Amino acid sequence: MFKQGWFIKGILFMLLSALLLINNNVQATSLWNDNSESIFTDDKANQVGDLLTIIIKESTTASQQASTDASQSSQANVGAGSGILNFIKAFGVNQSDTNSATGSTSRSGSLDTKITVQIVEILPNGNFKISGKKHITINSEKQEVEMTGIVRPNDINADNTIDSTYVANVSINYEGKGAIGDKQRPGIINRILDWFF
Template identity: 55%
Template sequence: MKRGLLIILFLCLILTFVVPTAEATSLWDGNDALFRDNKANQVGDILTVIINEDATASQEASTDASQDNQADVGGGTGILDFIRGFSFSQSDSSNASGSTTRSGSLSAEITVQIEEELENGNLKISGTRAVTVNDEKQDIKLTGIVRPEDISPQNTVQSNYIANAEIDYEGRGVIGDRQRQGIISRMIAWLF
């Protein structure tokens, strides 16, 4: 009996080293992505900014001024009787009015990168985007500061939630160049 038990123990020992052991695995492999939000929150993470900017400014001014002056001087007496009497009157008026109106609109999406996490937890972001269509190049540059709580679960943020936002939008190409004044037009405008 002892011999049979020793054989069984010996076989179990051999099977332990020869046959690979099966490990129990879990459906949850330690990845906490199920409970974690995939929002940008540290340096190097990327974030999509949805730009919807509308700006309108108008100014109006008007002036209305008038002035009337009148004087009557009688003739001289005594030694000054050679001075004749005279009178004069003067009036002037001016009216002026003017107005200016300026408006602009920009809608775009740009993906930016977190450059720095500030002491208060806010995130400094910056990014550029260049698109060329038919030899027309459109460049968008964006910098600013975002609060982490303003970032949506889809990892996007609206441009109106960006503090110190600087959004530059430029176009270059045949059509864009036609929109700029030429050197001669600029010189004439400068002179006059």
């Protein structure tokens, strides 16, 4: 009975030792990333290659008016000649010049879309240089949006979106090609006449 107790204790000791040796090789990694801002939200874009969505709501309106009114008048009177110049009669000259012109121009445009861009460079001050393109074809009409700019990490929302008004040095190029775009373009004769005049 005494030997059986030692035998069972010996087996338990060996099992415990084996478990401790095996347990030393097991390493657990945390589910929590130290760089994450919250365990309840997605990570914000913060590295080259990360994506973020720009919400473009741009509207521009420009108008200019100019008017010119210029007038000038002059008057000269010469008296009659005397002596050997008595054949010259008295005369007067009046001259006036009036010039007036008006002109105005106005232009407006708006663009409302979303585009997903990529961080292409992290600047020394921590801001992100972004670039992206979007091509859409609907009924043989091609629409292309290209965008570049610089964003501050603090302006990026928790869902990785940013308003286009917060993008610095922004360049947005929107172009449409197709039957409708071709109809809006002036004809070749109009373009030639515009070139001459």
